[in-house]
Amino acid sequence: MANPWSLSGALRGVFGRKTIDDSTWDDLETSLIGADFGPDVTEQVTDELREKVARYNTTDPADLRRMLRETLEERLSKLDPTLKLSNRPAVVLVVGVNGVGKTTTIGKFAKFLRNFDRSVVVGAADTFRAAAVEQLGTWAERAGVSIVKPQAQGQDPASVAYQTVEKAVREGIEIVIIDTAGRLHTKGGLMDELGKIKRVVEKQTEIAEVLLVLDATTGQNGLAQAEAFIEHAGVTGLVLTKLDGSARGGFVLAVQEQTGIPIKLVGQGEGIGDLTGFTPHVFVQNLIG
């Protein structure tokens, strides 16, 4: 099988040389573009590093490597990645485009919270996609948490969300996680539906977190996704999934910077344990090797 592309692989050429020259910069650019940082961020980072290299008057690729690591880490660390789950119940709404990993993330997250002995209920407010309710049901079972399902096929998702929060309030369940149907950010009607879900939930309690799930294989479209979901759903945190593949998800740097919304969780597999918090240091380490 072909070797997966990796930034560290691509950068081996850059830092393997004896001295920094033109091809070093070409390779650096290639590597950053290849990791989906996008042409803008790539240009900024490259310019910044050129300036530093000139300022410190170095020709050693090892210095450049360190500077690259520092630059990316510093930029990724500007925001606070902690989840705010102190409300009772703490309601978490999970949104995103189709197939990015919302339902799977909810399964993992529910388990993660169970590991800390928190009580959790999940709400199957994706009443549209084929077998979405059953899929969340399987995850709820695996995580050992309760679930609220629609009573009828195609029930209004906002009412499922409402009933989930209602159950949590009634039974003193600490955390509510609501699954929503995948929707492309360009579809006005579907985006408005998210606003409705939010409003209906807010009649009972404040929403603690609105998590936007972004797929690491996504390219520059991730920016447009973030922009629209922030506008329509008031996103408070990002989840980056599928980081176990060969894609590096570099576009999230631009998303973080342009929106001011931090990455809070990272998914790296289809297993129930494959979810972690976001650590810039680790992220950059995986990127640069």
Added chain:
Amino acid sequence: MATFGSLSDRLAQTLTNLRGKGKLSPADVDGTVREIRRALLDADVSLDVVKAFTGAIRERALGDDVNKALNPAQQVVQIVNEELITILGGQQRRLEFAKRPPTVIMLAGLQGAGKTTLAGKLAKWLKKEGHTPVLVASDLQRPNAVTQLQVVGEQAGVPVFAPEPGNGVGDPVKVAKNGVKFAEDKQYDTVIVDTAGRLGVDADLMKQASNIRKAVDPDEVLFVIDAMIGQDAVATAKAFQDGVDFTGVVLTKLDGDARGGAALSVASVTGRPIMFASTGETLDDFEPFHPDRMASRILDLGDILTLIEQV
């Protein structure tokens, strides 16, 4: 955040600057090529493909075969458009049907790309064309993938062969093989095999896909890829080509605003034609792929062409 959308504007601006020129100078071409490069990168076309592509554009724009009836800006747009369409496959290709039925179509791709939905779309479309398709549930991995395929089959009005419950239970290779046998026995003329999503870097699962392929000897293997994918498109497409090999590509989620540069990357790197476009969540949102429309989409050339006509 309006800064996201300025790419075709910039390209249009560069091209407009060429408007008054009688002949293209190397400097003109370089400036334009730089913007085209940028536009392609913003559209997520793989950097290697961008380099090869802009190289070809530069050569042709400076060559002798440019269309003298057009102004330089129009010439560049025309060249870019032609080159894009060439890479995207020029003519669209139709499904290959087996001489002796059943025709077997296997689907493969990354997690969440849209395979199961496509299985339903294909089935519905084939049925309308007078075929008798059956769906085979060989994704025994993803939670409730089997249920999902059953629902989709019901929506399409076609039978689903699903002898195993999935969720980790059952052998997908065996199910695929028995699915084809089932179709032979019951005289269904097409078999669509849904498979689990898998990563290009997952050697074990790639091997499994290859085993499914060997077991059913498909007439078509369709690689399903999300139009929103970034630079990883190439590594992933290569991994699937090496791992299972595919005969055609289906681009999904084209109903969004992704420019879909992956189309260019995958077509150019694998040499496999893009056959279908998936354009929505319901089963009718499905059409044959049109290289010319995709070319305009990647560079937003529709707008640019209009703009140049106006000048």
